[in-house]
Amino acid sequence: MQTVTAGNRVRNLFSILPALLAGALLRIWMLKHFFEVTGDSLIYGGIAKNLLLSGRYALTVGTGETYPTLIRLPGYPLFLAACFKLFGMENYASAAWVQIVMDLVACLLLADVARRVAPAELKRGAAYCTLWLAALCPFTAVYVANPLTEGPTIFTIALAMWCAVRFDERPGWWPALAFTFAVTYAALLRPDGALVPVAFAPVLLMALVRERRQEWIRKKAARIVPVCVLLAVMPFAAWTWRNWKTFQVFEPLAPRYATDPGEPTQAGWVSWVKTWCLDFVSTYQVYWNVPGDTLDPAKLPKRAFDNPAQYAETAAIANDYNNGGNVLTPELDARFAKLAQERYAAHPLGRHLLLPVARMLDMWVRPRVENLPIDLDWWVYSHHNAETRFSWFYVGLNALYLLVGIVGLWLRPRMWPWMLAYFVLRSLLLMTVEAPEARYTLECFPMLFVLGGVTLYRLTNVVLLSVLKLNASEGRD
Numbered sequence: 001m002q003t004v005t006a007g008n009r010v011r012n013l014f015s016i017l018p019a020l021l022a023g024a025l026l027r028i029w030m031l032k033h034f035f036e037v038t039g040d041s042l043i044y045g046g047i048a049k050n051l052l053l054s055g056r057y058a059l060t061v062g063t064g065e066t067y068p069t070l071i072r073l074p075g076y077p078l079f080l081a082a083c084f085k086l087f088g089m090e091n092y093a094s095a096a097w098v099q100i101v102m103d104l105v106a107c108l109l110l111a112d113v114a115r116r117v118a119p120a121e122l123k124r125g126a127a128y129c130t131l132w133l134a135a136l137c138p139f140t141a142v143y144v145a146n147p148l149t150e151g152p153t154i155f156t157i158a159l160a161m162w163c164a165v166r167f168d169e170r171p172g173w174w175p176a177l178a179f180t181f182a183v184t185y186a187a188l189l190r191p192d193g194a195l196v197p198v199a200f201a202p203v204l205l206m207a208l209v210r211e212r213r214q215e216w217i218r219k220k221a222a223r224i225v226p227v228c229v230l231l232a233v234m235p236f237a238a239w240t241w242r243n244w245k246t247f248q249v250f251e252p253l254a255p256r257y258a259t260d261p262g263e264p265t266q267a268g269w270v271s272w273v274k275t276w277c278l279d280f281v282s283t284y285q286v287y288w289n290v291p292g293d294t295l296d297p298a299k300l301p302k303r304a305f306d307n308p309a310q311y312a313e314t315a316a317i318a319n320d321y322n323n324g325g326n327v328l329t330p331e332l333d334a335r336f337a338k339l340a341q342e343r344y345a346a347h348p349l350g351r352h353l354l355l356p357v358a359r360m361l362d363m364w365v366r367p368r369v370e371n372l373p374i375d376l377d378w379w380v381y382s383h384h385n386a387e388t389r390f391s392w393f394y395v396g397l398n399a400l401y402l403l404v405g406i407v408g409l410w411l412r413p414r415m416w417p418w419m420l421a422y423f424v425l426r427s428l429l430l431m432t433v434e435a436p437e438a439r440y441t442l443e444c445f446p447m448l449f450v451l452g453g454v455t456l457y458r459l460t461n462v463v464l465l466s467v468l469k470l471n472a473s474e475g476r477d
Contacts, residue, residue, distance in 0.1 A: 016111070016131060020104055023135030027100045030138070030145035034371055037092045041147040043072060045092060048080035052089070057242070070243050070251055071258040075188030076149045092147040099151035103144040106158035107134040110446055113158075114453040116165045117414040122457050126413075129460075130453025139368045139398065140445055146371070149189045150442050156186040157446045160196050164203040165415060171207050173224065179204065180228040188235060191253040192429060192443070197232070199422035203415060266291070266328055268337030274434040275343040275351050276304040279362050281376045283435040291328040295321050306346055313339060356431035363430055364402065367394035368438045401448050408451025411458060419447040 037045070043059070050058045050066055057074065058066040080095055087094035108131070115127035134140075143150035163179035183201070186193035208221040236252050243251040247261040257265045273287055278301070285299045295318040297311075305311040317335050321328060344351050367378065369391055375384055378391035409416055423444055430440055 015128065016108070019128070019131045019135045020107070022132075023104055023107055023141070024100065026136060026138065027103065027141045027145050030142045031093070031096050031100070034142055035093065035096060035145055037147060040149075041092060044076045044080055044149075045084075045090065045147070047072060047074075047077035048084055049089065051077060051081045052084060067260075068246050069260050070247065070249075071255060071260055073188050073191065073254050074239060075185055075190075075193075076152065078188075079152060080147065095147045096145050096151075099144045099147075099155075102155040103140065103151055104135070106155045106446070107131055107449075109158040109162040110134050110449050111453070113161050113165055113415075114413075114450045116169065117416075117450065118454045118457075119413065122454060122461070125457035125460065126454045128453075129456040130449050133401070133404075133452050133456070134446075134449040137401070137445065137449070138394075139401075140442060142371045143439065143442060150439060153186060153189050153193060153443055154446060156182045156189065156193070157196055157443060160186065160200055161415075161446060161450070164200045164418070167204050168207045168415070171204075171220065171224075173220075176204065176224045176228050177231070180231050184232045184235060187253070188239075192426070194253070195422060195425045195429065199425055200418050203418055264328070264330070264333070266333055268333035268335070268340065269328055270434050271340035272336040272343070275340055275355070276301060277435055278303070278355065278358055280366065280370060280437055283437060284376060287435040290321070290326075292326055294326060306343060310339065310342070359433065359436045360427050360430045363433075363436045363438050363441050364427075365395070365398065366438050367391040368398060369394055370438060401445070401452060404452035404455040405448035406451075408448075408453075408455040411451075411454055413451070413454050416451070419451065422447060 046059050047057060047069065050056050050060065054066065056066060057068060057077070059069045060066045080092075083095040083098060084091060111127040111131035111134070114130035115123045118126035140150070140154055144154070160179055160182035163175045163182060167175040167179060179200075183193075183197035186196045208225070240250065240252040243249055249261050257270070259265055269290060273282075277283065277287060282301065286295070289295060297315045297318050300314070305314060313335075317332060317339075321332055324332075369378060374387045374391060377383060378387055381388045409420055426441070426444055430436075433440065
């Protein structure tokens with residue numbers, strides 16, 4: 001028996017190695033061609049450097065002075081600080097290499113999740129399909145190969161799902177503690193990481209309730225639940241206390257608009273943008289430019305104006321902003337707020353509901369080429385034939401992942417309600433975002449990989465059975 005078991009393990013190892021090798025090559029290729037350190041990476045890296053050099057959770061201005069900040073949660077700065085400590089200061093590439101390893105481990109975890117949740121006749125095949133779907137997904141791979149929070153977040157979600165399904169099979173300390181670590185760190189990486197425990201913690205609680213008749217389960221639950229809750233709360237209690245002590249504000253996560261206390265939030269500008277912003281083009285060309293860069297009315301879509309008078313007022317505000325040194329003063333922000341109120345009053349249903357739904361759908365279905373050297377007007381075939389064809393290929397590939405995920409929900413593998421719950425919660429959250437980016441849906445891909453793996457293997461079986469029946473029928477004839 002031991003010989004057979006050892007043989008099975010060797011065969012399993014050799015069956016997963018091609019997928020892991022292909023996944024590693026894809027991520028290394030992404031690292032070589034699309035690695036960059038800009039924007040958020042520099043913010044996280046700046047905090048990490050100050051943690052190592054001065055022990056302060058702070059950012060550094062151009063003059064070299066540092067100031068405390070709370071605009072980012074500490075999860076990723078701590079991750080970068082560990083990489084800098086081990087591999088050299090400002091060695092952002094080391095973080096990408098670590099993330100590549102973490103993501104390949106996440107692929108294995110998701111494959112095992114698929115094996116455990118799939119129907120009995122699909123378990124082994126669903127695991128392999130999930131592994132290949134996860135390993136060869138270019139949308140997640142390009143982010144894993146960059147120093148951004150998406151890579152570790154995908155890993156923590158995969159770990160949380162794996163621990164939840166293990167606990168559901170047999171409640172115990174180690175899957176509960178590992179789940180607690182995963183969901184806590186997910187929330188320390190990004191505020192929206194808090195959706196992970198909301199969606200998947202019920203799996204653990206229902207497992208305890210299901211087994212409550214067993215005395216040992218009741219005793220174990222009485223210890224596991226409070227310990228895990230305490231461990232999950234402790235980092236956020238420390239973070240909240242630090243923010244209160246430093247800034248005298250209650251902030252258990254991170255500010256909605258990534259501003260430190262006392263900094264303007266540009267609420268009027270944001271409210272006005274929400275009345276018309278629909279896609280990443282507007283996010284890139286307009287929203288990210290203000291304040292600090294020119295606001296060009298010519299780049300605003302027609303839906304940004306209800307009538308000629310509104311266009312004239314918007315142009316006047318833009319002119320005053322541009323002539324004022326690209327500074328969004330409180331007076332200009334108030335004028336944007338007034339415009340927003342007029343537009344909401346004119347079309348309340350469209351701007352409070354339909355437009356947010358459209359933004360959410362745009363984040364789900366648009367081609368995920370924002371990290372690639374492709375023009376924003378990718379759909380204009382006459383401007384760039386190859387880029388347009390590639391973008392439509394990405395549209396189709398993204399649609400494939402979504403389609404197999406949706407079919408996987410219909411097949412209803414174990415834990416499907418909690419995966420659906422995460423999809424719904426995240427989609428509702430994305431409806432509150434004023435500036436859409438396709439990357440905000442990447443956190444749903446671990447579930448799509450699992451559901452898609454179940455779907456693909458079920459379809460393979462259906463096709464194979466159809467072929468066998470056809471051959472048998474021809475043989476009888």
